[in-house]
Amino acid sequence: MPPPISNYVIRASKNGRSPCIITLLCALVTVVAFLAVGVIFMSFPITAIYLLYPCLSEIEDKTPSSPSTQPSPVVLEGDATRLVGACFLAISVSSLGLLVPLLPWCQYGKIKGGDANYQVLSNYFFLRTLFFMQGSMGLSLVGVGLVNLSASEDNYGYAGKYNCDSLKDQSTLWMGVGVLVLTSFGLMASFWPESREEETINGRPSQRAPYRRGMWHCFCRKSVNPISLESNTTEPLLTEEDEERQTMRDGAIMNEERNESTSRLRGTSRLLKLAGNQSLYLWVGIVVLLVRLPFSLAIPHFVSTTIASLISEDFSGARREVLLLFLLGTVDAVLDFWCVFLFGKAKENIVRAVRVDTFSSLMRQDQSFFDTANTGDLVSRLTSDCGEMAGDLTWFFRFSVEAVVRITGIGVYMILRSPILGACTLAIVPIVGLINKFYGDWLGRNALKVQNALADATSCAHESLSCIKTVIMLASEDHECEKYKNKVEKLYDLLIQQLIAQGIYYMGVSTFLINTCVQASLLLLGSIFVQQGKLTPEVLLAFMLYQGQLQEWSLNLFQSYSSLIKSSGAGDRVFFLLDRHPPPPGTGNSLVKSLETEPVEAMTKEDIIIENISFSYPGRPDSIALNKISLKIESGSLVALVGHSGCGKSTIVSLLQRLYDPNEGAIKFGNLDLRNMSLKSHREKLGVVTQDPVLFSGTIEDNIRYGSSATFEEILVVSRIANAHSFVEQFPNKYQEQVGERGQSLSGGQRQRIAIARALARKPALLLLDEATSALDPESEAAVQEALNELLQNRFGMTTIVIAHRLQTVRCADTIFVMKNGSLVEHGSHDQLLQRGSGHYRRMLDRVDSAGLLP
Numbered sequence: 001m002p003p004p005i006s007n008y009v010i011r012a013s014k015n016g017r018s019p020c021i022i023t024l025l026c027a028l029v030t031v032v033a034f035l036a037v038g039v040i041f042m043s044f045p046i047t048a049i050y051l052l053y054p055c056l057s058e059i060e061d062k063t064p065s066s067p068s069t070q071p072s073p074v075v076l077e078g079d080a081t082r083l084v085g086a087c088f089l090a091i092s093v094s095s096l097g098l099l100v101p102l103l104p105w106c107q108y109g110k111i112k113g114g115d116a117n118y119q120v121l122s123n124y125f126f127l128r129t130l131f132f133m134q135g136s137m138g139l140s141l142v143g144v145g146l147v148n149l150s151a152s153e154d155n156y157g158y159a160g161k162y163n164c165d166s167l168k169d170q171s172t173l174w175m176g177v178g179v180l181v182l183t184s185f186g187l188m189a190s191f192w193p194e195s196r197e198e199e200t201i202n203g204r205p206s207q208r209a210p211y212r213r214g215m216w217h218c219f220c221r222k223s224v225n226p227i228s229l230e231s232n233t234t235e236p237l238l239t240e241e242d243e244e245r246q247t248m249r250d251g252a253i254m255n256e257e258r259n260e261s262t263s264r265l266r267g268t269s270r271l272l273k274l275a276g277n278q279s280l281y282l283w284v285g286i287v288v289l290l291v292r293l294p295f296s297l298a299i300p301h302f303v304s305t306t307i308a309s310l311i312s313e314d315f316s317g318a319r320r321e322v323l324l325l326f327l328l329g330t331v332d333a334v335l336d337f338w339c340v341f342l343f344g345k346a347k348e349n350i351v352r353a354v355r356v357d358t359f360s361s362l363m364r365q366d367q368s369f370f371d372t373a374n375t376g377d378l379v380s381r382l383t384s385d386c387g388e389m390a391g392d393l394t395w396f397f398r399f400s401v402e403a404v405v406r407i408t409g410i411g412v413y414m415i416l417r418s419p420i421l422g423a424c425t426l427a428i429v430p431i432v433g434l435i436n437k438f439y440g441d442w443l444g445r446n447a448l449k450v451q452n453a454l455a456d457a458t459s460c461a462h463e464s465l466s467c468i469k470t471v472i473m474l475a476s477e478d479h480e481c482e483k484y485k486n487k488v489e490k491l492y493d494l495l496i497q498q499l500i501a502q503g504i505y506y507m508g509v510s511t512f513l514i515n516t517c518v519q520a521s522l523l524l525l526g527s528i529f530v531q532q533g534k535l536t537p538e539v540l541l542a543f544m545l546y547q548g549q550l551q552e553w554s555l556n557l558f559q560s561y562s563s564l565i566k567s568s569g570a571g572d573r574v575f576f577l578l579d580r581h582p583p584p585p586g587t588g589n590s591l592v593k594s595l596e597t598e599p600v601e602a603m604t605k606e607d608i609i610i611e612n613i614s615f616s617y618p619g620r621p622d623s624i625a626l627n628k629i630s631l632k633i634e635s636g637s638l639v640a641l642v643g644h645s646g647c648g649k650s651t652i653v654s655l656l657q658r659l660y661d662p663n664e665g666a667i668k669f670g671n672l673d674l675r676n677m678s679l680k681s682h683r684e685k686l687g688v689v690t691q692d693p694v695l696f697s698g699t700i701e702d703n704i705r706y707g708s709s710a711t712f713e714e715i716l717v718v719s720r721i722a723n724a725h726s727f728v729e730q731f732p733n734k735y736q737e738q739v740g741e742r743g744q745s746l747s748g749g750q751r752q753r754i755a756i757a758r759a760l761a762r763k764p765a766l767l768l769l770d771e772a773t774s775a776l777d778p779e780s781e782a783a784v785q786e787a788l789n790e791l792l793q794n795r796f797g798m799t800t801i802v803i804a805h806r807l808q809t810v811r812c813a814d815t816i817f818v819m820k821n822g823s824l825v826e827h828g829s830h831d832q833l834l835q836r837g838s839g840h841y842r843r844m845l846d847r848v849d850s851a852g853l854l855p
């Protein structure tokens, strides 16, 4: 239990948040407000009970005077009602009782402020419990009203429908509907989500974004850190056990001849497992659905009885039926919202969890996966496939349950009213089922093709847009449009095929078979029965109304099957990503992960030893990128890698970052093999600047801090070293200046210097500079070079590996490694290499151009 509220009041005032008296007043107002809300909500059932009791006693007074010969149903119902009334009172008091212990929790959360999950849980739990209880009471009142009405109907017959008791019973019904509608709106509002704060690229709340509050903020301040709340609510899709299993069958999945039926079966079972994570919403949804169905199913009955009353000129009876229809329809409508909401919420939860997990699985893949994968295709899996899969899945649950209950209810009603006519109507259900089976199978196959075509089109658009500068530069807009058009045409053809199949299905099954043949035969048969006096027109009318529902729901039932098949098509593509267990050094690999749990301290002051490594890129296994290379880099030294383009310099830098593992040999830090080190702590010690550094949309400060936890003062220091401070200071917003998508609103040289500052902000033990100036114009290059010179001269205790074409940069290196066609041909200091008259380096120097660049 939290300490008494007074403690927090005192602590809050000590913290200087507010003067003591104001805090006390606020606490008082909050308590009064909560009590007032409680009293308002309590008043609904209490008023209902007070209205109910006199009504009941009047009914009891009017019961037949000879109960011994025939027990009165009204007395029995009256007792039952009194019991329910007592239950209302008990629940009301208990929900009021809930308020008392919850208030300190709410206050605790509010005053403590930081521990927002605490208050969200307590406040939402309290509010929703209250609304839920009131809603249940409303529903029970509706039930009691209906029972009493039917009892008074039994006692007084149709002629006495509008006597006093019946009116009072109706008032119970009205009261129930009122409570249900009101509390339902309250409950709906409590689910309304608040706007979340914008985040910076580092995942922190943006300082500039205004904090917008949702409608329940006065009761329920939501989490300050949306990520922490999110992680509380997003259930992991894969358990440890699953991951183990995936590891074992990883190879099988990758190489599997993707058999359609097994993959569908696997997809379907995985989908059902996903739905299992949302069982609370689905079960509550199913319960609400079952409660709702009698109300929904009663509507055609009241339509037919109203018309029957009109035919028999019982106008007051007709009015009563219409009134009942209206009340029951209202309850049906309110409950319909909850069906839609609960199933929809389950769906959104699944989509959210699948998206987050798929993205997180993608983030943990190995570099070679991304070398061959298409970004647009991956984006399409994250967006459309995830949505489609979960959407169809939850509709499967809703429609299958609802359809089974409705079909059963309608079937029983029909068989009871007219067995022959009922049997004829129900006979169509298996025929429709068979047609749907074939249609569903075809739809499933087509859905997979549609998803693939959509992914193709998305990846084409993605590529064109992300390379838009080059497209414009090479005047290839028309070519790109044509490429995209072809992809969209393919998708269009598949969708048209689907459309035609859908059209044939609706024409044949829905319109011709059900609407025309079944209706006509039913009317024909029914009219013969009416002529023979075996059926009344009222029952035939009810039959016609119900058969419409029956056919609609048998279609829904079978379509929910096609939905499941369709979602397993989309799911298959998503699960493929979710299931993919990357080979090392992907961070999702279990071996790599196991090294993270037992972290091996990354070597920061050790020599780097490359022992006889050979390497081919996984995407090009036949071409050797590095061939038996051995070299040693002393800790704290400056090393340069030189050689012609394509000789493998950047590949060495990639291997040092462990983006790939060598096919042969080992990279060691001291005595420790890189493969046995914690990848995370190894990469934390690295600073990398590449030829074309990528910035993220956000401010300059955010970009420099990306991947580190540097303070603003540290950011200023590294910016000065990287020669970035002077130009940043000239921007109107200085370090808060937005850099645009991928840093497009900065020049190449400015981007490069921000990247150098970003690398330095990580305080690296090993700095890798891969042609950090090669892509720049002379002016920018001079500025970046100045920064690099400063860095290379001081070194700040870092081991630095530089790939450069500029002689000035290379000559100051302690050791220069000269490479040719993936092999190491020479190494030594600049002077040592110069002395080798016919050496490779010497020959390169002979060809240095006027700008001082090596070939």
Ligand SMILES: Nc1ncnc2c1ncn2[C@@H]1O[C@H](COP(=O)(O)OP(=O)(O)OP(=O)(O)O)[C@@H](O)[C@H]1O
Pocket (backbone or CB within 6 Å): 371, 617, 619, 620, 625, 643, 644, 645, 646, 647, 648, 649, 650, 651, 652
């Ligand atoms: N992701 C990749 N997949 C397949 N092959 C690759 C990949 N990256 C590079 N290569 C190939 O590996 C070889 C070495 O490339 P690397 O980038 O290491 O050369 P480099 O010496 O850095 O060249 P440059 O000076 O032009 O940057 C080249 O033949 C290149 O085509």
